[in-house]
Structures are given as structure tokens and as C-alpha cells.
Amino acid sequence: xxxxxxxxxxxxxxxxxxxxxxxxxxxxxxxxxxxxxxxxxxxxxxxxxxxxxxxxxxxxxxxxxxxxxxxxxxxxxxxxxxxxxxxxxxxxxxxxxxxxxxxxxxxxxxxxxxxxxxxxxxxxxxxxxxxxxxxxxxxxxxxxxxxxxxxxxxxxxxxxxxxxxxxxxxxxxxxxxxxxxxxxxxxxxxxxx
Amino acid sequence: xxxxxxxxxxxxxxxxxxxxxxxxxxxxxxxxxxxxxxxxxxxxxxxxxxxxxxxxxxxxxxxxxxxxxxxxxxxxxxxxxxxxxxxxxxxxxxxxxxxxxxxxxxxxxxxxxxxxxxxxxxxxxxxxxxxxxxxxxxxxxxxxxxxxxxxxxxxxxxxxxxxxxxxxxxxxxxxxxxxxxxxxxxxxxxxxx
Numbered sequence: 001x002x003x004x005x006x007x008x009x010x011x012x013x014x015x016x017x018x019x020x021x022x023x024x025x026x027x028x029x030x031x032x033x034x035x036x037x038x039x040x041x042x043x044x045x046x047x048x049x050x051x052x053x054x055x056x057x058x059x060x061x062x063x064x065x066x067x068x069x070x071x072x073x074x075x076x077x078x079x080x081x082x083x084x085x086x087x088x089x090x091x092x093x094x095x096x097x098x099x100x101x102x103x104x105x106x107x108x109x110x111x112x113x114x115x116x117x118x119x120x121x122x123x124x125x126x127x128x129x130x131x132x133x134x135x136x137x138x139x140x141x142x143x144x145x146x147x148x149x150x151x152x153x154x155x156x157x158x159x160x161x162x163x164x165x166x167x168x169x170x171x172x173x174x175x176x177x178x179x180x181x182x183x184x185x186x187x188x189x190x191x192x193x
Numbered sequence: 194x195x196x197x198x199x200x201x202x203x204x205x206x207x208x209x210x211x212x213x214x215x216x217x218x219x220x221x222x223x224x225x226x227x228x229x230x231x232x233x234x235x236x237x238x239x240x241x242x243x244x245x246x247x248x249x250x251x252x253x254x255x256x257x258x259x260x261x262x263x264x265x266x267x268x269x270x271x272x273x274x275x276x277x278x279x280x281x282x283x284x285x286x287x288x289x290x291x292x293x294x295x296x297x298x299x300x301x302x303x304x305x306x307x308x309x310x311x312x313x314x315x316x317x318x319x320x321x322x323x324x325x326x327x328x329x330x331x332x333x334x335x336x337x338x339x340x341x342x343x344x345x346x347x348x349x350x351x352x353x354x355x356x357x358x359x360x361x362x363x364x365x366x367x368x369x370x371x372x373x374x375x376x377x378x379x380x381x382x383x384x385x386x
Contacts, residue, residue: 029306030269032262059251059271063259069225076223078252113222 003037004153004175005190016183018156026153027060027125038175039067042123042151045173049148051121053077053114055140057107057132064153065123072121077113079136082106092142094135099160107135109143116144127152127174130161137170149173157191196230197346197368198383209376211349219346220253220318231368232260235316235344238366242341244314246270246307248333250300250325257346258316265314270306272329275299285335287328292353300328302336309337320345320367323354330363342366350384 001009013021025031051072056065057079069076083105092114094107114120120140124133133150140147147170155162155174165172177191194202206214218224244265249258250272262269276298285307287300307313313333317326326343333340340363348355348367358365370384 023303024305028270028273028303030259030262030271032259032267032269035259036263058253059255059273062252062255063269063271066223066225066228066256066259069223070229074225076225076256077221078223078256080221080252110216110221112217 001190002175003041004034007034008154008176008178009188012188014181014183014186014188018158018181019183020154020156020178020181020188022154030063035063035067038064038153039071041175042068042121042173043071046121046149046151046171049121050119051148052117052119053121053145054123055079055109055114055120055136056123057081057136060126061124064125068121068123068151075113077109079107079109079139082108092139094138094142096131096135098131099129105135107132107139109139111143114140114143114145118143118145119148120145121148122150123152124150125153127155127161127165127172128159130159130164133161133165137165137168151175154178194383195368196234197227200227201347201369201371202381205381207374207376207379207381211351211374212376213347213349213371213374213381215347223256228256228260231257231346232264234368235261235314235366236264239314239342239344239364242314243312244341245310245312246314246338247316248272248302248307248313248329249316250274250329253319254317257318261314261316261344268306270302272300272302272332275301285332287331287335289324289328291324292322298328300325300332302332304336307333307336307338311336311338312341313338314341315343316345317343318346320348320354320358320365321352323352323357326354326358330358330361344368347371 054069054076149171152174155177157177180189247262247269342364345367348370350370373382
């Protein structure tokens with residue numbers, strides 16, 4: 001087990017309905033030392049890539065993306081979620097339909113901050129069905145930027161998001177891939193990587 | 194002028210309606226070097242305080258709060274915004290009414306992450322009317338925690354938020370206080386501190 005899997009086993013809580021709560025260190029309270037370690041690990045995994053921008057989506061991706069951007073010495077851009085449809089022409093917009101809810105959301109990034117010269121590393125905390133990530137890829141492609149890779153902290157390997165993005169040919173790296181969870185026993189099965 | 198005021202003058206854009214756009218380095222694209230400098234400056238200003246938790250609110254406060262928490266060597270907790278009213282009993286909830294919009298929002302923090310033993314430093318990017326900040330103070334007080342101070346990156350000094358919070362006796366430190374702006378001339382007047 002790597003440092004993140006160990007932390008998940010120690011402090012993550014498995015709830016019924018395949019819910020994994022990691023709000024004590026990742027997405028409500030944040031352990032900054034862990035964030036720094038995650039930043040260094042993504043730098044190691046994408047060391048060969050000439051990243052110019054780290055791209056994430058509000059809200060819980062922001063902290064992690066900050067420390068990844070710090071390691072690469074590049075700016076971080078976070079996409080905004082919006083339900084409104086009145087966006088002026090200065091924005092890249094991706095319409096994202098949730099697999100699990102009925103709602104549609106727009107993912108928005110200002111055209112000032114992404115362009116054809118950019119090599120983008122996309123970062124997020126969780127990957128399940130991958131709707132948000134598909135929106136971020138769509139935005140990077142709209143900008144003419146190159147998606148150098150995607151770094152995810154926890155992937156739910158039993159949902160389709162990871163498969164879709166790997167099938168599309170992207171270099172997707174997840175620090176922990178959960179293949180199954182048992183809420184009754186409180187156990188988590190990680191994929192060997 | 195301090196480092197932040199210099200950056201605002203160099204890259205901030207004044208728009209009609211007292212709007213100051215700093216999305217190139219603070220709240221859409223983030224300059225990580227600047228975030229680190231902001232973290233060190235808040236550590237310097239609140240050095241005498243025995244801070245145990247940094248508290249902010251999603252989304253654009255998160256990046257700044259991460260680097261402040263790093264300087265203090267403590268966890269960062271970010272409050273979530275919600276429109277729903279069905280919150281279970283494990284949450285501190287503050288109902289916050291906007292001064293400018295008609296809507297009410299709930300600001301939510303899990304009871305697991307704040308308690309009477311905590312000394313809290315509240316961090317946010319902008320202070321105008323201070324509604325979000327009032328919600329964060331309310332949550333810290335509900336938890337029985339001590340609010341050691343509030344650190345703001347940019348305060349709009351011509352709006353009431355800063356006055357209210359200082360009148361309540363809190364130690365509020367803003368790295369830049371904008372007293373007036375002129376969209377036509379593109380000028381910004383900072384308060385002498």
C-alpha cells in the first residue's frame with residue numbers, strides 16, 4: 001500500500017451505497033502535509049511532461065491542485081460550476097450531464113487562462129463516473145491546449161469514469177483505485193497498480 | 194504599497210459598478226508563488242496567536258487558506274455552501290442572508306472538525322458586506338471555538354463588512370483595503386495601514 005492507501009484504510013469510513021468518507025483529511029478538513037505529499041507524487045508520475053497549467057474544478061480539487069502546481073512551478077486554474085446559461089463570449093463552456101442526478105451543469109473557464117500554447121495537467125480529488133473530468137477535458141480541447149495527463153487522488157474503480165478516460169487514450173493516474181468496499185465490515189479492496 | 198497592492202495595481206482590472214477583477218492571480222487563475230507569500234504574511238501578522246485550525250469557505254478561499262495552514266502547521270477546514278435545509282445533526286449550520294441578492298444560503302461545517310479546544314483563524318479572499326464571514330464566525334462560536342483573528346486578502350473598504358467585524362471586536366487584518374476605484378481612469382485608492 002502507498003501512503004494514500006494507508007491513510008484511507010486508517011481514517012476513511014465506508015458507508016452504505018458505496019460511499020467512502022475521507023472528509024477528515026481530503027475534502028472537508030484538509031491535512032496540508034498529505035496535500036504536499038500528493039503534490040510531490042503527481043510531480044514524480046508526470047515528471048516527463050512539460051506542464052504549463054494545472055487545471056481543476058471547484059471546490060475540493062482546489063487545495064490538491066495548488067500543491068501540484070507548486071511542484072511544477074506553474075499557475076493553477078480552477079473551473080467554475082454554473083447553472084446559468086448566460087455566459088459571455090470570453091468563456092469556454094462545457095455542458096456536463098450527471099449520470100446519477102438529472103441535472104445539467106456548466107463548467108466554465110475564462111479564455112484568458114487557457115490557450116493553444118498550454119500543456120495541461122488536470123487534477124481532481126475523486127473520480128467516479130467522470131462527468132466533471134469529461135467537462136475539463138472538453139474545455140482544454142476547446143482551448144486547443146494539450147491534455148498531458150489527469151491525476152486523481154481516489155478513483156472508484158467499480159464505476160465507469162476511469163475506463164472511459166483511459167479508453168479515450170488519456171494518461172490517467174490515480175493514487176488509489178478502490179475496486180470494492182464493504183460497509184458492514186468496513187473493508188476496502190484496492191487495485192494492485 | 195505592499196506586495197499585494199503592487200500586484201493589484203499591475204494586474205487588477207477595475208470594472209464599472211465597483212468591480213475589481215483579480216481573476217488572473219487570485220480567484221480563477223492562481224499564482225502559487227503569490228499564495229505562498231500571502232500565507233507567510235498572515236503567519237507574520239498572527240504570529241502571537243496559538244492557531245489550531247484555519248477555517249475558510251468554498252471555493253476561492255481554499256487555495257489561500259491552504260498556504261496559511263501550511264505556515265501554521267495546522268489543518269485547514271473549508272465550510273460548504275448549501276441551499277438545502279435537510280442537514281443532519283452532525284453539522285454546524287449558519288443561515289446567511291445576502292445583502293445584495295435576495296437569496297439565503299447555508300454555511301455548513303461538520304461537528305467533527307471544530308470544537309471548544311480550537312483556536313480558529315478565518316481566511317477568505319474578499320470582504321465586501323461580510324455575509325460569508327459572519328456565517329463563519331457564527332459557526333466557530335457555535336462550536337465553542339475561539340476566533341483568534343480573520344485574514345482577508347482584499348477588503349472593499351467602502352462596503353460595510355470590515356466595519357461590522359471590527360465593531361464586533363475581532364482582529365481583522367486585510368492585506369489590501371480598497372477605499373475607492375475609478376473604472377474610467379482605472380485607478381485604485383488603497384487605505385494607508
